[in-house]
Amino acid sequence: MIRILSILVGLFFSVVLGYSFVVGAVSTASEGLPKTVEAQFHKHPEPLHLSSDGVFGRFDNQQLQRGFKVYQEVCQACHSLRHVAFRDLKAIGYNDDEVKAIAKTYQVPEYNKDTGEVKTRPGLATDKFPPVLYAGQGVPPDLSLITKARHGGAAYVHSLLLGYQEPPANLPKENRPGAGLHYNPYFANLNIAMPAPLTGDGQVTYTDGTKATKDQISEDVSAFLVWTAEPKQDKRRQTGWAVLGFLLFATVLAYMAKRQIWADKH
The missing domain is CATH 1.20.5 (Single alpha-helices involved in coiled-coils or other helix-helix interfaces)
Incomplete structure (x- = not known):
């Protein structure tokens, strides 16, 4: 009799505990957890549709060459492509002579094992893109794998490049960008050290006749960075x-x- 009573009491408390847990979970879910300021103002990347998307997708070499041109003229001053070799550019439509010509425009560091000195020489097709020596504060990320390293991939890059704007009026003072920072709602903590790299339409001149709008420039370099991450x-x-x-x-x-x-x- 005592054993049965003990079992019933234990069962009663188990039911009460389970009920309390379920009610608490439902209540929390319905009311929602308090959001940080960053979570309230942060935006998810806008959809971006590229020819390489989907299981049947394929790279558009013409777009990739435009994206490479954007990288050279806009991004290259701060960001490196240390996982990409010059000869890899053949995969996006450049021939051997063009690859050699591109490589020669870069100065590649070379270590002399006899003297211990590091000198530079013109790049060869077999070399990888040399590291970028950035003089400012912080170290800008290498862009070789950026679309794999950031949630949203190419869509994140595209939205971030176009997302620079003035802080909204209701953004708390402590979350407003300080010296050397810029407001961008697509960046995780809203304030990013990189100034807006795209200044407007026509910043890059395309040789294939494509109109270089700001949106087109951003899309092309995003497509190119998808290729560098998975050539x-x-x-x-x-x-x-x-x-x-x-x-x-x-x-x-x-x-x-x-x-x-x-x-x-x-």
Whole structure:
């Protein structure tokens, strides 16, 4: 009798505890947790549709070359591409002579093991893009893998480049940008040290006749940075579809063989 009573009491308290937990969870979910100022004003990246999106997507080499031009003329002064070699540019439509000509415009550091000195020389097609020596405060991130390293990928880069604006009137004083900072709601803490890199339409002159609007410039360099982060994407997808086709064929063949072998078995 005592054992039964103890079980009933324990069951009662378990039910009460479970009920309290459920009610508390529902109450918290309905009321919502208090948001930080950053969370209230932070914006998610706007959608960006590129030709490389989706399982059937492919890179647009003409756009990638425009994006590379934007990188050279706008981003290169502060941001490096240390995981990309000059010869990799052949994958986006440049020929050998063009790649060699591009490489020669860069000064690549070279270590002399005999003297211990580091000197620079014109780049070769086999070299990687040299590191950028930034004289300002902080170290700007390398852009080779930026679309993989940031949530939102290319859409984040695109929105960030176009997102510079004046702080809203209701933004608390302590969250307003201080000296050397700029308000951008697409940046995690709203204030970013990088000044707006895109100043307006026509900042870059495209050789293919594309109108260089501010939005187009941002889209092109975002597409280029998708390629630098995963230059083998097109080949990987082609291989993937070939493997899937082979597996489908092998599955059908195995099923037909099974039917043939076991046709007369009971």
